[in-house]
Amino acid sequence: MDAAVLDLGTTQLVAKTDPITFATDRIGWYAVNVNANDVAAMGAEPRWFLATLLLPESASEAEAASLFHQVVDACAALGVSLLGGHTEVTYGLDRPVVVGCMLGELIGPRPVGAAGARAGDHLVLAGPIALEGTTVLAREAAELLIQRGVPPDVVDRAQRLLEEPGISVVAQAGIAMRTAEVHAMHDPTEGGLATAAWEMAQAAGVGARIDANAVPVLPECADVCRALGLSPLGLLASGSLLIAVAPADSEPVVDALRRAGYPAAVIGAVTPSAQGLVLQEGNAERPLPEFERDELARVFDGFGDA
Structure with missing residues (x-):
């Protein structure tokens, strides 16, 4: 499945976490969109996002700010609220890593996912x-x-x-x-x-x-x-x-x-x-x-x- 579904009684919450580890100048933007896509593929509306930014020791303050603004801008474009997260300099990294967690609410009464395909569809x-x-x-x-x-x-x-x-x-x-x-x-x-x-x-x-x-x-x-x-x-x-x-x-x-x-x-x-x-x-x-x-x-x- 693309994400997990949490039954909270009055609503069903869809949760997804995915890291972006490959080198790219748009890693923060990727983190938001990739996680949002998996939530959407479960039939849910992405609503809330948390991000962990792990930076190499060589990262500058400007690079950290750029990653943060990418996350902010990508959330704004999707109408997603950025709840918070964590930023740190991590020993041993040679490039930034962004780990995202997206939460959403189901659009319909039940999740969709990949397992519901039927012969003849x-x-x-x-x-x-x-x-x-x-x-x-x-x-x-x-x-x-x-x-x-x-x-x-x-x-x-x-x-x-x-x-x-x-x-x-x-x-x-x-x-x-x-x-x-x-x-x-x-x-x-x-x-x-x-x-x-x-x-x-x-x-x-x-x-x-x-x-x-x-x-x-x-x-x-x-x-x-x-x-x-x-x-x-x-x-x-x-x-x-x-x-x-x-x-x-x-x-x-x-x-x-x-x-x-x-x-x-x-x-x-x-x-x-x-x-x-x-x-x-x-x-x-x-x-x-x-x-x-x-x-x-x-x-x-x-x-x-x-």
Whole structure:
């Protein structure tokens, strides 16, 4: 499950904690949005946030202030109250670490999560895949991408994907919840859309069929993945949301998301478990790839050309 659910009698509270440990200049902003996404994927409205900022001994006061303001700004953008937290200089760190804890309240009478998908459901994807992985690569490996032939203006656009369209799926989850009876939701993160589909299927004891041609991939993502020999299906995918609904509800959900300005499409269906997980590519089909680790790691380990 993406988060824990606490039954308080008069309300149900959803709680999530997740650390951000990779090097990035937007780590505080990431911490808020990643935790908020997991709460939203449980069918809840993110409401309250606490943050622990662990800084290396080399960190300056300005760097600490920047992290704090990122957290404040990200909370404000989502309408989340920052309750407090802790900041310290921690021996042995070579980069900042931010540990977030997000609390939210359920929108409906019960949590959603990934385990409720039913055979016959349609799979709706809100947002393009691999957005987060694309922007991380553009920010952390810009020189390598340019060396591999990606035009500088494409790298620049990819770097800005973090802010526009951004990685938050809080609004998209809320729209889906208020439009139809959502059977399951899961926000793809490490391992990309393919891993999210596997996780949803395993949690629900079902199979799935994904139409590769229906999966939205931004041009910047396609260029970055092509240059590094990566699959968008296995690349860090915060900024997208996988939603399972009854067939009659899929188009209303897609329409509601699009009317609100969010890209969305029906990308496949839930099938009986005996059919496994299948990727359909035109008239051909093959097993949906499994990624033992995120494609991002291949680049940072020096295997981007594999």
